[in-house]
Amino acid sequence: MSLRRLPQALAVPLLALGFSLLVGAVFVLAIGRDPVAVYAELLRGTLGSPYGVGQVLFKATPLIFTGLACALAFRAGLVNIGAEGQLYVGAFATAWAGFTFRGAPALVLAPACILAGALAGAAWGAVPGILKARFGSHEVINTIMLNFVAIALTGYMVSNVFVVPETVHTPEIAAAARLPRFEAFMPFFGGSPVNVSFLLALAAAAGYALLMNRTRLGYELRVVGHSAGAGEYAGIRTGPAVITAMALSGALAGMVGSNFVLGYKHYFEGGFSAGIGFMGLAVALLAQGSAVGVVLAALFFGMLSHGALVINTMVPKELVEILQATVIASVIVSSNVVQDYARRRARERTAAGVTP
Amino acid sequence: MKRAARWMGWVMFGALALLPLGCAKKQDSKPVASTGPRVGLVFDVGGRGDQSFNDSAWRGLQKAQAQLGADIANVVEPGEGSDRESALRGLAAKDLDLIFGVGFIFTDDIDRVAGDFPGKHFACIDYALKDGAAVPPNVLALKFKEEEGSFLVGALAAWLSKTHRLGFVGGMDIALIHKFAAGFQAGAKYADPNVNVIVKYAGVTGDAFKNPTKGKELALGMYSEGADIIFHASGATGQGVFEAAKDQKKLAIGVDSDQWRPEYDGVVLTSMIKNVDESVFQAVKAVKAGAWKGGVQELGLKENGVGYVYDAHNHRLIPAEIHDRLEALKARIISGEIKVPKE
């Protein structure tokens, strides 16, 4: 089974990549640049040096968290468009814990900061869950609305409550709360802020896989996600399941702060994420709910994201954005195309499968 | 379906076949015929095209290209917050003589990258000074006394106001923008102790600088409360202020660059200009002359770092007599006779 799936799993990204590279090449040619040089630069800047690889990992870290968040919600039949807001409140809570409990030892403080982020994200995610469970109002609208609230609220906190003059960030967290950068023990990553929270993200992915596939809670969430009717029938109460799923999803998104706050800047900065939460939806879609898929998709998008910056001196930003969007769209489209094809094949096989 | 998959397979094959070709070929960067310094610049997120601060920096570079023969090909627009440092780092790894970060938000990023590349020169516009921390030796912190320019346009507005009511639309509610408000209010009170200034901010996030709809809403509110001149310090949000002024046939004051446009003729009273372009140009010039120096440069009226616009487009809005009084006021600030508050 898994061997049969392998070429299919590889076919998706390769197809999409090829297609979007071609589309991108047309645009690059149109502004009179050499597409081959642009692509070569993109590759060189991302995978061509340890620093570039470090940047890709650094960019992938938050995407793993938000990708898992969205994937978990998807599998429970929910669309969490609110990962962006959840990661803002989560990152803020992480920073708050870090600059408030200055006396605590590192072994306590760093995990406490991460926990604070997860809890804040969970609370923020649970709100639309509760609204859905209690009043049936759709989570898509509520999560979008809560994004605005979260971004404005944290912005207000930074510029009015925890003010550092002439900045838009909070005070710095205590040194004990910092997560070490990889360069501290792997000097070749020199300069790249990739840090221990990448490992945390991988652990979260493993935890997610365990939760969804091996635990009763994961099973029940999947049942509700595929068919609320069957869930009810199986004695699973939909309301609590929805709230739990949204809170877990929010908690995952809320851990994004470990990368930016604990591992990189050491403070919360207003506007630090431009759409990592929304990108999580694309990651989750591409990954089709699998944890390994989320990690791979996040690495891929991380590479695109850093690559975009690298080639920005050669082509205008708008073009870079077109390129990025083309890649993402075609990856998702082609994953549907390939899966459709595979499903049809499978059905043709099983259509006759009952005949001995 | 099968056919579609096969078709896409061929497309992919073709594209991937091209790739190694490209890698094998030497990068064909066209040699730029420049003799002057090589300069890099990183805009703020979403900054380019703001018709204000970021564009002004870009004009400075263009002037350096025209007059000093500078190579200005290395310009980056980052996608999100964490890209600022990474973009600076990318430029620092290249063979460049000076690298700009446009905006106070680059402060920490420049500090960090400057530390890792001690041999490279950096400049940060609106660099934020930290208590007790020194500016790294290879960083030029360019700061402006916005309050001085704001003081002058505040006085001008108070003299011209018929309602004795003025408005101030700030972008993000932060200390940097508070300086504009403070200067404007002080200038207005100085000119007319009975004047009343309504102060509002568009928001608490970076988006507050990119929200013309909100700008218009705030401005319309102020005009309806009786204000007849509004000064904005809100980036692209200010476009909404101008629209409101035009609708209401009232006046507005621009910021950072000269914001007069043909469609806003008779609407834009003047602009409090921040000569970012000039400071960028001067920094490049210093590099070319071999006279580059790190440290803090605070540019006020005296250094021509800030000022106001008085030209053919708006001289009919400002009587000569008022202009004279304004120039006299400017002289008194330069001489230090008047101290303009920052808060």
Place this chain on the structure above:
Amino acid sequence: MSSPAVELLDIHKSFSRVKANDGVNLAVARGEIHALVGENGAGKSTLMKILYGLYAPDRGEIRIDGKPARFRGPADALRAGLGMVHQHFMLVRPFTVVENMLLGREGVPPVLPMDRVAASREIRDLSGRYALDVEPGAVVEDLPVGVQQRAEILRVLLHGASILIFDEPTAVLTPQEATDFFRVLGGLRDQGKTILLITHKLDEVMQVADRVTVMRAGRVVGERAVRDTSPAELARLMVGRDVALGRVEGEAPAGAPVLEVRSLGVRDSRRIARVNSVSFQVRAGEIVGIAGVEGNGQTELVEAIAGLREVEAGTIHMDGRDVTGSRVAQRQRSGLVHVPEDRQRRGLVLEMSLAENLLLGRQRESEFSGRVLLRAEPILRMARRLSEEFDVRPRDVSLKTRDFSGGNQQKIVVARELGRAPRLIVASQPTRGVDIGAIEFIHARLREARDQGVAVLLVSADLREVMSLSDRILVMYGGRVVGEVPGRDAREDRLGTLMLGGAA
């Protein structure tokens, strides 16, 4: 003698290693109703898809009116006069009948206003000629299923079909609608149309068909004129052995009441009262059947007993305890199992595997789950055992239930529910869409449960099923129980009268 309207010669079709059609020959004479019967997976659907141009045969030939034909798709087939009436209608539900008829018709310009008046006239003509009785201006989704089916037939006729293929046409119809449908079929034949009827219901074959071809395991195992055969012979051909579907009386008298419903009132999701003061008991060791035309409150009654729908008035007791307000999980713990009428919406999670579906509702039992983690081994063991015992095919516990045939899906649901050592079985349409072999098996299991002292409540639209299984039969009409008949001396005509609201 003229050549047959449709002739299939030595058709072979394999999927991977499985032979779906293995040298099939079929001849349908012009103007006859020809039934094609066989169990689920016998290869009927594959054969029809080949005939209709959806699959290409590996080998073999199709002849229409004696001329070899090759169809690359349904459009080709339609041009040759072949029309298929699918089980799931190909109608656009929010459109009117006329709009649907004009859809996809050749010669209609895409942007010009459609000539509804002319089209409506044409529809009335056809509809009159074949006694189809469809109002051209009606919106499809407002029509009863039976009328929708007639609209679908009309659409195929309008496209000029002279040979009509019906795929399990009565699966979605009520008994009354089915009777009407058979009348329409007869009319079509009398007007010279050729009809190919795919089904696994033998009584239908006996009732309307002229000839019948039986398939088993990809081959044709017999062809008969209907007047020369019997249901028993056909069943033997289909299954490959003798099949018994008759009544078997219980071994022991019924015991204490397990389920007790008192003055129950239930409303549906639109707050319309569906069940009105219904009272009855089901005792240990008896099967109580509920007969009734669908839509007379059975669905809501069953959902209320299962705990899926709020009770408006009255009480439900299990083993003497009031469970009226208790949750599904609690009822399950006290021994209630439920075979839901809608297996796709309630009974199965189509995107999940066979094993995961067999776990549904039992995921909290300590045998299968610890505090946090599920116990993979016992679950797999249970899944393998049940799929073996209930003969679920293919026997692949990791296959998604979506990929099983309808009959096997139903077996999965039944296997899960009956495999739980229940006190009370509530079985709603337990054999819908299931072939004869499986029906026999499911019936046997229900009887076996009864004989072991389980209380069984059976709700079925299939009157014969109710009659052959039940010890007592309750008839529901308009949300009330309008009569009770002992199963032993139930007669179809009497039950039928009660079901239609007549006096007993």
